[in-house]
Amino acid sequence: MNKEKPKHYDPGAVEEKWYGYWMDKQYFKSIPDDREAFTIVIPPPNVTGILHMGHMLNNTIQDILIRKARLDGKNACWVPGTDHASIATEAKVVKWLREELNVKKSDLTREQFMDYAHQWKEKYGGIILQQLKKLGASCDWDRTAFTMDATRYDCVIQSFVDLYNRGFLYRDYRMVNWDPVAQTVLSNEEVIYSEESGTLYHVRYRVQDTDDYITIATTRPETILGDTAVAVHPEDPRYVSYHGKRVLVPLVDRAVPIIADEYVDQQFGTGALKITPAHDVNDYEIGKKHDLEIIDILNPDATLSAAAQLFVGLDRDEARTLVVRRLEEEGYLVKTEDYTHNVGRSERSHAVVEPRRSLQWYVRMKDLAEPALRAVEEDTIRFFPENQKNTYRHWMRNIRDWCISRQLWWGQRIPAYYYQDQVFVATTKEEALEQARAHFNNALIQSDDLSQDEDVLDTWFSSWLWPMSVFGTLDSNEDLDYYYPTSVLVTGWDIIFLWVARMIIAGYQWQGTKPFEHVYFTGMVRDRKGRKMSKSLGNSPDALELIQNYGADGVRFGMLSCSPAGGDLLFDEKLCEQGKNFCNKIWNGLNFLTSRSVSAKIEPGQGDELAYAWFSQKLSQHLQQTNALYKEYRLSQILISNYSLIWNDFFSQYLEMIKPASGASFSDRTFGQAKELFGKLMIILHPFMPFITEEVWHQLEDRRIGEDVIVASYPQEEVETDPRLIKDMQLLIELVSKIREIRSAKSMKWNAPMELYIKKSDQLSPSLYEGRWVALLSKMAVLDEIHFVEEEPGALLSIVIGTDKFFVDPKVTMDVQAELQKLHAELEYQQGFVSSVEQKLDNDRFVSNAPESVVNNERKKLADGLARINMLKESIRQLEQM
């Protein structure tokens, strides 16, 4: 078995090879059978998106869970897909048409535009799914879904019709968040507020038929042209005398009432507030209350409309400049001051959001939300980490109606058909026509007489059906019945309202049950300074470049080793390097094991069986611990634990224990045991680092066809555990370490001759007397001889571990003073320890109140501490006699 292997692990070739192999073998494919299903639906990335750090984290976690389920023998199904992202995609398509094809959207019919949009999607969309393959994502690609494909489209239309028929939909005029660039309405969740510096303009309005002025403060002087009132606080003494009078709006000289309303804050600005009902949410409410006129001075693209009278056709920003100049020229501008305020911008176009009154479709949420709230409250759906329940509860209890219409073409067109003053909602125009004919009792109404709503539905109105729609329908079918409810949703908490809550609502609405058992919320990926990673900051590493540099396994290690559930992840490339180093360590371990010759004629070393038994126990203990951690999604901790088991326990200890002398061979039996353990380690590591584990698995043995680590059986913990074996080995390892320490301190070579004396005592574990333990100890510590003694041999260096005492003869001149100093330091520590324990035991209330086991443990600690003090004193005494 003398294979020549490259010195370093090369991830690139290995990863490509195995991903292709797994695909060929169809290991990612899932079809319903009689096994238990384990299902994850991917949080569909935006079809225009490319892989970034957040995706990498999120999808690595999903892949880990899916691969673990596969190893556990479940029918693992991970459904990939993308969403159509109305606003973002439409913007990209429009840009593409303009720049590449020289076509304007306005020159196209709706049908033509949709054709182009689908073309664009085929050509450029979904790159991210290809990138996920580089990461090792084991999705069932045959199931790839898209929120705008025919199947998903039908589900969305059906859901709209269902909700309408059940009375959950309505149309209404509301103040909405209008994106003047994308020319569509935005939901509250799509508006990002941030502090921006602006100017507060103080403008005076003349009170009609007087020479008095009332000064108001505004950040948006251009909206003065749409003012229909000035409001003051009813009890504000400055303005009481003006109640019921009118002011003239500057520049347009419109006489508008002075109204009294408690909404006005007397402390702010001048205490007088201009009211523009068409362009401010609060003003709109006040306008309704006082029955004010609504003058909409803006067009949909935020240029001034004819109603503004002045500056018609100019953009709102230009108009502001000109209005301010004119106000100043005409003596209305009292003063300006710098002012920082919150400005809402469109998440997609970044345009300043314009409040606008318009007719939109809404979902009545309150009743729909009720079962969804209960499901989480009662832990029918469990959140990890649990504290996200608070956020969820707060939002669900204060839920607002959901505005679902969008003034775009790229999306599912609302299946509402208008005839005269009536609306007919149906999955097809033909059905709507039937309804219209029946309603008007007029068979002559023709299809062309009906006009369909021009708007499309919010993208989230597709996404909320995702856990059902990816399986084809909203009602029963074979796949849906088998895979739904899905096992776990892995997503960021930033879309808990946009998506998670709504999916739960939809699940209860159409399936009558939850869409998933668990929700695992990942943290936000930040840079090491704690800043959110973003394109504009340029602090986000290129995902594919990372994979190139560190290998997918290395990057997966890096992402996972620092990502507590729900906690933010402060990403540092060094962590990927650690992952890469780990791959090399594994590679080298494999190299070592397979480079030595193996012989059936050689007897196993005396310690080999012991080492095997010990590591088997260690592995079993590890499995027990990590199984519990998997249940709580403590993936980061499982990875760290795997890392430590493999590096420290397997490579540093186990391989050292069984290592043949330089140039010697392994016995057949020992080699087989080592390969078996190594293989098991590859299985438990596989979910985290799929590629190298598959490679090593196949290098360890010539495997039969289909005997691949990806579909191996996860090792089971052993029924019989032997905690004493683990404890005794811990003592042995500690002793070996102390002996190495002495060698190092005395500048002795690692293999310089040395003898060990072990003081016999009742406390000493009987294992140590056994031949195999003695053999293993002398091998590990490179000892010439081990003596068991009744009495302390004088003038030797002593080692105290627990309550056991050992001596070595370093065979070099001893620095007595230095030794004494060390012993005194140790003595001081032990005395401090003992006195802290004594303090407890001297306290009667402790002894009488604390549970007996706790008190007994303290007594044991005291006894052990005292024993150690005696040993140290004895050593000191002996040294002082020299």
Place this chain on the structure above:
RNA sequence: GAGACUGUAGCUCAGUUGGUUUAGAGCAUUACCUUGACAGGGUAGGGGUCGGGGGUUCGAAUCCCUCCAGUCUCACCA
């Protein structure tokens, strides 16, 4: 403005119902080691009054109160 979460070693984090030999890991750092599978390695060391202050308790990193700092969510005043 209302609320949530976090604060443990230089950094990233464990620390499960208060009691596990007077607080742990990984990384980083320091010293030493190179004919040992691996210098992307090995051996060992240093480093923390558990954000501050109070309280409950025989006993607090852990529970309560309060303050401070940070992150985030919701609502927003022109």
